[in-house]
Every structure is written in C-alpha cells, then in structure tokens.
Amino acid sequence: xGELLVVxxxxxxxxxxxxxxxxxxxxxxxxxxGAGEADxxxxxHGLRIxxxxxxRCVAVTxxxxxxxxxxxxxxxCGADAVLRVDVPxxxxxxxxxxxxxxxxxxxxxxxxxxEPGLVLTGDHSADRGTGSTPAFLAARFxxxxxxxxxxxxxxxxxxxxxRRLDRGRRERLAVPLPAVCSVEPAGxxxxxxxxxxxxxxxxxxxxxxPGAVAGEPVTVHAARPYRPRAKELxxxxxxDPRLRLLRLTGAHEQRDPPRVVVTDDPGEAADExxxxxxxxxxxx
Amino acid sequence: MNQRxxxxxxxxxxxxxxxxxxxxxHIVVDxxxxxxxxxxxxxxxxxxxxxxxxxxxxxxxxxxxxxxxGTCYLVCDxxxxxxxxxxxxxxxVVFRHG
Amino acid sequence: xxxxxxxxxxxxxxxxxxxxxxxxxxxxAGPAGSAAALELARAxxxxxxxxxxxxxxxxxxxxxxxxxxxxxxxxxGWYERMPVQRWITRRQTMLLSGERSMTVDFRCQSxxxxxxxxxxxxxxxxxxxxxEHAQKEGALLVPSTVVTAVLRTAEGRVVGVRTDRPDGxxxxxxxxxxxxxxxxxxxxxxxxxxxxxxxxxxxxxETLALPKETIDERFGVSGDDGVDIExxxxxxxxxxxxxxxxxxxxxxxxxxxxLPGLAGQGRRPEEILAELKRHPSIAPLVRGAELVEYxxxxxxxxxxHSMPRxxxxxxxxxxxxxxxxxxxxxxLEGVNFALGSGMYAGRAAARAxxxxxxxxxxxxxxxxxxxxxxxxxxxxxxxPGLVLSERVQHRYPGLVCDLVEGVxxxxxxxxxxxxxxxxxRSARSNGVRMRELARDALTGLRSFG
Numbered sequence: 001x002g003e004l005l006v007v008x009x010x011x012x013x014x015x016x017x018x019x020x021x022x023x024x025x026x027x028x029x030x031x032x033x034g035a036g037e038a039d040x041x042x043x044x045h046g047l048r049i050x051x052x053x054x055x056r057c058v059a060v061t062x063x064x065x066x067x068x069x070x071x072x073x074x075x076x077c078g079a080d081a082v083l084r085v086d087v088p089x090x091x092x093x094x095x096x097x098x099x100x101x102x103x104x105x106x107x108x109x110x111x112x113x114x115e116p117g118l119v120l121t122g123d124h125s126a127d128r129g130t131g132s133t134p135a136f137l138a139a140r141f142x143x144x145x146x147x148x149x150x151x152x153x154x155x156x157x158x159x160x161x162x163r164r165l166d167r168g169r170r171e172r173l174a175v176p177l178p179a180v181c182s183v184e185p186a187g188x189x190x191x192x193x194x195x196x197x198x199x200x201x202x203x204x205x206x207x208x209x210p211g212a213v214a215g216e217p218v219t220v221h222a223a224r225p226y227r228p229r230a231k232e233l234x235x236x237x238x239x240d241p242r243l244r245l246l247r248l249t250g251a252h253e254q255r256d257p258p259r260v261v262v263t264d265d266p267g268e269a270a271d272e273x274x275x276x277x278x279x280x281x282x283x284x
Numbered sequence: 285m286n287q288r289x290x291x292x293x294x295x296x297x298x299x300x301x302x303x304x305x306x307x308x309x310h311i312v313v314d315x316x317x318x319x320x321x322x323x324x325x326x327x328x329x330x331x332x333x334x335x336x337x338x339x340x341x342x343x344x345x346x347x348x349x350x351x352x353x354g355t356c357y358l359v360c361d362x363x364x365x366x367x368x369x370x371x372x373x374x375x376x377v378v379f380r381h382g
Numbered sequence: 383x384x385x386x387x388x389x390x391x392x393x394x395x396x397x398x399x400x401x402x403x404x405x406x407x408x409x410x411a412g413p414a415g416s417a418a419a420l421e422l423a424r425a426x427x428x429x430x431x432x433x434x435x436x437x438x439x440x441x442x443x444x445x446x447x448x449x450x451x452x453x454x455x456x457x458x459g460w461y462e463r464m465p466v467q468r469w470i471t472r473r474q475t476m477l478l479s480g481e482r483s484m485t486v487d488f489r490c491q492s493x494x495x496x497x498x499x500x501x502x503x504x505x506x507x508x509x510x511x512x513x514e515h516a517q518k519e520g521a522l523l524v525p526s527t528v529v530t531a532v533l534r535t536a537e538g539r540v541v542g543v544r545t546d547r548p549d550g551x552x553x554x555x556x557x558x559x560x561x562x563x564x565x566x567x568x569x570x571x572x573x574x575x576x577x578x579x580x581x582x583x584x585x586x587x588e589t590l591a592l593p594k595e596t597i598d599e600r601f602g603v604s605g606d607d608g609v610d611i612e613x614x615x616x617x618x619x620x621x622x623x624x625x626x627x628x629x630x631x632x633x634x635x636x637x638x639x640x641l642p643g644l645a646g647q648g649r650r651p652e653e654i655l656a657e658l659k660r661h662p663s664i665a666p667l668v669r670g671a672e673l674v675e676y677x678x679x680x681x682x683x684x685x686x687h688s689m690p691r692x693x694x695x696x697x698x699x700x701x702x703x704x705x706x707x708x709x710x711x712x713x714l715e716g717v718n719f720a721l722g723s724g725m726y727a728g729r730a731a732a733r734a735x736x737x738x739x740x741x742x743x744x745x746x747x748x749x750x751x752x753x754x755x756x757x758x759x760x761x762x763x764x765x766p767g768l769v770l771s772e773r774v775q776h777r778y779p780g781l782v783c784d785l786v787e788g789v790x791x792x793x794x795x796x797x798x799x800x801x802x803x804x805x806x807r808s809a810r811s812n813g814v815r816m817r818e819l820a821r822d823a824l825t826g827l828r829s830f831g
Contacts, residue, residue, distance in 0.1 A: 029380055031380075031436075031440070032378060032380065032436075073526075192372070193548075194548040194550070195547040195550040199522065199552075202522055202523065292673055296673070297652060297673065300675050300676055301677070323645065325646075328644070333650065351678040353678050353679050354563065358582055359641055369391070369530075373528045373545070377440075379440055379442065379505065379506055380675060381589045381674070381677070382444065382506050
C-alpha cells in the first residue's frame with residue numbers, strides 16, 4: 001500500500017436554522033453555515049491519522065459556492081487539499097438523499113484523488129441528520145464501515161476505534177482498511193489554525209468539480225399520532241366481578257419481597273449470586 | 285397590586301440568539317473582591333444576566349451566553365474584580381440581525 | 383488572562399521588524415475598518431483586515447439607521463446595491479411621560495428616492511456587504527481572529543498586532559484600530575482617557591417579526607418606505623432614550639441606557655424594555671410581534687470631549703474605537719461617522735505610506751477636522767451633556783406633556799387658561815425654574831444651531 005489517503009467529507013449546513021414564526025418556513029443563513037461539530041471532529045481525526053501514517057488528508061464537500069469558507073478553514077487547519085463538488089444552493093423543502101450525496105462524493109474523490117484509504121465523516125449532519133451518507137459511502141466504495149465512533153486511533157498501520165453501546169458499554173473495534181468511519185462530536189476538538197496558514201488559505205484556490213444531487217420533494221403520506229395495537233387480555237375466570245377486578249389489579253397476589261444482601265466479603269457475595277442463579281435454573 | 289403579564293421569559297429571550305460557546309471562559313470574576321462590594325452593579329446591568337449573587341456575598345458568573353458588550357467591567361467598581369476579554373476568534377455571540 | 387485581549391492586556395515590546403508583512407493592518411471589519419481597508423487597498427497598499435467574528439457584522443449591533451451620504455465618495459451608486467431594509471421617509475421624535483406622549487412627526491417622501499437619506503439595515507448584512515467591497519479591491523479579510531495585543535518597538539512605535547491564533551504575530555507599517563467601543567488596541571497604546579464608563583451607554587434591542595403588510599398599515603408607509611421613531615423618556619428614570627425602527631418584516635425596538643444611571647438604578651435592561659413596550663403609545667405598534675433576536679452593545683456617547691487621542695505612533699483610531707458616535711437627542715448617528723473616520727484614516731495612512739513618512743499620519747486629524755466627522759462632533763460637543771442631563775431626561779418630558787395636556791384639556795365651565803400661565807404652572811410642577819429653562823434653550827440653540 002502506498003501513502004494513506006484520508007478523505008474527510010464535510011457537510012455544509014447552518015447549525016442554527018430558524019423557523020419563521022409567521023410563515024413556518026425554515027430559514028437558513030449561509031453566513032452562519034459551516035461544518036458541524038461532528039464533521040470538525042472528523043477533520044481533526046483525519047489530520048491526526050494522516051500525520052501518524054505519513055499520508056495525505058483532503059477535505060471534500062458537496063455544497064454551493066458559499067461553502068468555500070469552510071474549505072479554506074480546513075486548509076488553514078492543515079488539510080493537504082480540498083475539493084468542492086459544486087451543486088446549486090438547495091431548496092430546504094427538498095430532501096436530498098444520503099445516497100445521492102455519497103454518489104457525488106465518491107465519484108469526485110475517485111476522479112480527483114484516486115482510491116482513498118480511509119473516508120471520515122461526522123455521524124450526523126446539522127441539517128438533515130439521517131446519518132446515512134457514510135453508510136452509502138461505504139457501499140459506493142465497497143469498503144468496511146464503522147459508524148458513530150467516539151474514539152479513533154491509528155498506530156503501525158492499524159486503525160482501532162471505540163463505539164458507544166447501550167447502558168454505557170463500549171465496543172472496541174479493529175477497523176480493516178480501507179474503510180469509511182463516521183465519528184460522534186466527542187473526544188477531540190478541531191485544532192485552531194495558525195495565523196500564517198490562515199493568511200495563506202484566505203487567498204488559496206478552492207478547486208471545484210461539477211456535480212448534482214437530486215433533491216426529492218418530501219411527501220407526507222399520513223400524519224397521525226402513534227397508537228400501538230391493542231393487546232387482548234382475557235378476563236380472569238372468576239365468577240364474582242369484584243374478584244375479577246382484584247385479580248386484574250393484582251392486589252391480592254403473593255409476591256416474594258426483594259431480598260437485599262449487604263456484604264463486604266466478595267466470596268460471600270459470589271456464593272449468594274451463584275446460589276440465586278442455581279435456584280432460578282441458570283446454573284446446573 | 286395590578287399584576288400584569290411579563291414579557292417573554294429570559295431563557296426564551298436568549299434562546300433566539302446564536303452563541304458558539306468557547307471552551308475557555310472569557311470572563312473571570314474574583315469573587316473575594318465581590319464580597320466586599322456593596323453595589324454589585326453587574327448583577328443588574330448585564331443585559332445577558334450572567335452574574336448571580338451568592339449567599340455568601342460573592343458573585344457566580346457565567347460566560348456562555350455573553351453579548352460581549354463590556355458593560356460588566358465598565359460598571360464594576362470593585363477594583364478590577366472582573367477580568368474580561370473577548371472569546372477566542374469565531375466563538376461567542378453571532379448576531380444575525382444586529 | 384494575560385495573553386488575551388482585555389482591559390488587563392498589555393502591549394508587547396518587539397524588535398523593529400525588518401520587512402513588515404503588510405503595509406497596514408486594520409483591526410475590526412465594521413464600517414470604519416472596511417472603509418479604511420477599502421481606501422488603503424484602492425491606493426494599492428497591502429492590507430490585512432482582522433475580524434474577531436466568523437463574518438463581518440456578526441458581533442455588531444446598532445439602533446438601526448444608516449445615513450449613507452458619505453458612501454457617495456467611497457462606493458458611488460451605493461444606494462442601488464446596499465442591503466437595505468427600508469428607506470426612512472418618516473421621522474418621529476416622541477416624548478413619553480407616564481401614560482402620555484407627545485410626538486413630532488415629519489414625513490419627507492423625497493427621502494424615499496435617489497439619492498436617498500437614511501435607511502434601516504441589518505448589520506450582519508450591511509457590514510458584510512461593505513467588507514466585500516474592500517476585499518474586491520484587494521484587502522485580505524482574516525475572520526475568526528482576535529487581536530490580543532499591539533506589538534510595539536522599544537521606542538513605542540506600533541509595528542503590528544498579536545492575535546489569538548498560534549504563531550499569531552503580524553507586522554505592518556501602520557495599524558488602524560477600528561475595534562469598536564471597547565478598543566483594547568487604542569487602550570493598550572495608551573490613547574484612552576480615564577472614565578470611559580461615564581460616557582458610555584448600553585444599547586439593548588429586540589428585533590420583532592411582523593408581516594410586512596402589518597408594518598405598512600401600523601406605521602402608515604408602503605413599499606420600501608420606513609419609519610424612524612426616537613423616544614425620550616421611556617427609560618424608567620435611567621438617563622438615556624429609546625428607539626423604534628421599521629425593517630422590511632421586523633421592528634427594531636430598543637433602549638439606550640447610561641451606564642452610571644443603570645448601575646445605580648437596580649433595574650434590569652430587559653425589564654425597562656418590557657415596560658416601554660407596554661406604554662400605550664408603543665404597545666399597539668408592537669402588538670403580536672414575535673421576538674427573533676435580542677441583542678446588546680455598548681455605545682460611546684460622550685461626544686467630542688470623551689474622544690481618545692486619534693493618532694499614535696504608527697497607529698490611527700477610527701469609528702466607535704474613537705468614540706465617534708453622535709447621540710445628540712434629535713440626531714442619533716454613528717455608522718456614518720464610522721465610515722467617514724475610517725475612510726479618512728485609510729486615506730491618511732495611504733498618504734503617509736506613499737510619502738514614506740509616518741509622521742504624516744497626523745494629517746488624519748486635519749482631514750477629520752475639515753470634514754463633517756469632527757466638525758459635527760465639535761459643534762455638538764455640549765449636546766450629549768444636555769441630552770443626558772437630569773432636566774432633559776426627567777423634567778422636560780413631563781413639562782411638555784403637562785403643557786400640551788393643559789392646552790387641549792377642555793375644562794368647561796372654566797375658561798381656557800393662557801398658554802404662558804400653563805407653561806409656568808407646568809414648569810413649577812415639574813421642578814423646572816424658568817431661568818434654567820431659558821438657559822437650556824440657549825445651550826440647545828447654541829449647540830444645535
């Protein structure tokens with residue numbers, strides 16, 4: 001494998017879209033738009049990994065011309081190259097699909113930079129936020145995917161990652177390269193660009209390739225509150241209505257009170273647990 | 285007394301403003317100095333209501349929703365109790381209308 | 383906190399740079415900074431325009447009206463391209479006292495046609511538009527960057543600035559401080575007089591959304607025409623004033639509160655603003671409007687006498703940083719003075735650079751004096767004191783409303799009182815002595831006339 005090419009795909013969006021109180025229209029402001037926090041973390045990871053691997057880090061986006069500022073910031077932070085896939089400013093009423101974005105990105109990246117070794121994105125964009133673009137990217141490139149990561153580290157040619165699971169658990173992943181990874185806005189913060197690099201980036205050329213992402217009008221098929229299906233419950237077989245009611249409420253049921261075990265001795269606690277599991281039939 | 289409906293709640297008022305919160309606080313208050321301050325002008329004058337008097341006579345300060353106007357350090361007569369600066373570049377308040 | 387901008391920051395002493403990176407650094411991309419950068423870039427000078435916000439205008443707040451005449455010189459035909467909300471064709475000055483109000487209402491339809499007079503505009507749009515002009519001429523905008531210190535040689539000449547970015551020192555032959563009312567650059571350079579708080583007011587403003595048609599109906603205007611209402615007396619005893627301007631589909635309602643008065647009063651700014659919005663003369667105008675932004679900013683209102691030194695060694699000061707804001711009761715202007723002072727600062731710097739003689743930066747002062755910028759401030763130097771005086775703030779609104787109430791209240795079967803007697807009675811009940819009234823009228827005439 002040659003030098004590692006890390007591609008960071010940034011989503012250009014106004015993180016503070018406003019709903020007009022009078023018309024209900026969503027207003028976005030290109031001046032306030034930029035990369036979301038998750039994308040900024042992805043860029044930081046990309047810069048670190050490219051640095052550790054001695055590779056190149058490039059930042060790409062599918063966005064209208066106003067997004068050049070965001071790419072200039074990426075350059076100032078240390079990206080080796082940037083690329084903007086030019087699309088017209090989108091109508092916020094049209095839903096763009098993650099699939100279309102992924103296709104446009106993959107095509108432009110392949111044509112401009114070749115096959116990437118690692119593609120990084122934020123887990124969700126600030127505007128649509130379906131989080132589907134990285135999955136579609138992995139499919140486009142035919143790469144492994146690891147999405148929603150909180151840690152990402154590269155050492156000796158191996159990429160390891162940590163992902164959040166339910167109930168505070170974590171899973172540790174060894175990610176085979178090439179891969180597409182998306183990261184949560186956690187763990188790292190994008191570095192502050194130095195002044196000389198910032199000055200240079202202000203006048204740098206931002207290369208552009210034409211692209212198109214088809215937006216689909218959103219059609220609402222039905223808007224109803226969620227109502228789970230009713231579960232049928234046969235009435236208790238009591239002749240007396242009062243007894244039936246008591247059975248339903250469970251007021252006269254016999255229950256084992258919970259047993260609270262307080263012990264400082266680990267051995268005793270282990271015995272207690274084993275005994276319980278045996279009593280319940282989990283252990284022979 | 286004639287009770288009238290108040291204006292929007294302060295939290296609602298501030299929720300309409302875009303604040304990009306920096307990691308570092310750009311306001312630092314020396315609350316030891318505040319304990320000897322009798323006026324505590326910052327508490328009333330700060331348009332973002334960032335300064336809260338505490339039970340022990342000190343001042344609890346916030347910096348997250350700061351308009352960066354400078355009122356607090358100008359009205360402070362407590363011997364430079366408030367160290368004030370601007371948040372890091374690009375952080376802090378972003379007015380869309382102004 | 384030592385390495386950061388602020389009242390406690392200190393200038394950094396450096397060796398004289400051999401080759402400064404830029405001809406000029408302009409600190410702050412507000413109206414003054416952009417005007418200065420525009421002038422310098424036009425003169426073929428390399429300029430860095432450093433802005434601490436993510437885009438020009440993002441940190442800036444004002445009442446709401448730009449008087450753009452000075453732009454004729456900077457950007458010919460500005461009024462065809464400027465991002466305007468509404469052109470002011472109707473001006474009102476309103477005195478509030480209790481539940482009463484007295485308004486002088488002036489309409490001038492020709493202000494709604496080229497070459498126009500004043501316009502409401504959003505600063506986020508206006509400042510950005512102005513900076514784009516400077517950028518087109520070749521100025522280099524450096525956003526999201528805070529100037530934390532000035533760089534000075536051992537002899538005290540300003541040779542650059544330190545920013546909060548890593549590796550953040552930037553050198554130049556001239557530095558122009560357009561960094562606003564708090565101007566840490568001018569303060570570090572030792573140009574600022576003491577006692578800034580006394581001459582500073584706090585402006586708080588609500589931007590309230592209403593449909594355009596509703597605004598047109600309520601304010602009696604149509605198309606791009608707008609209304610500007612300056613209010614005296616609605617500040618619950620805190621010296622200051624209030625304003626209400628129309629934008630296309632929002633209103634700007636705000637207060638200007640003197641800092642010493644606010645500090646001593648114990649009332650919060652938004653409470654006073656809520657009180658103003660409940661006044662019977664204001665409430666019908668803002669009824670049903672939705673808040674879209676709340677903002678606050680300081681205003682240097684001291685006028686001519688509170689200005690810092692405008693020229694330092696290698697340093698010029700312009701705009702709010704130079705306290706160039708005119709708050710003289712019937713006139714409330716600032717952006718035009720910022721534009722003017724910035725333009726002359728840029729021009730003076732360009733001339734000094736061309737001559738290779740930084741002592742010629744002193745021409746800035748004479749350029750200002752021979753223009754409206756200092757001429758207006760000098761002429762109206764007594765106005766801020768008069769406008770913020772206890773009599774104008776507390777007693778005259780009551781006096782005027784008492785007088786007018788007396789004139790128009792029909793008290794039959796009593797005969798109508800004479801106006802002179804009414805005036806004397808109103809003056810007495812508001813604690814104004816006739817001699818003071820005459821003296822203030824004379825001061826007013828002298829400073830406004």
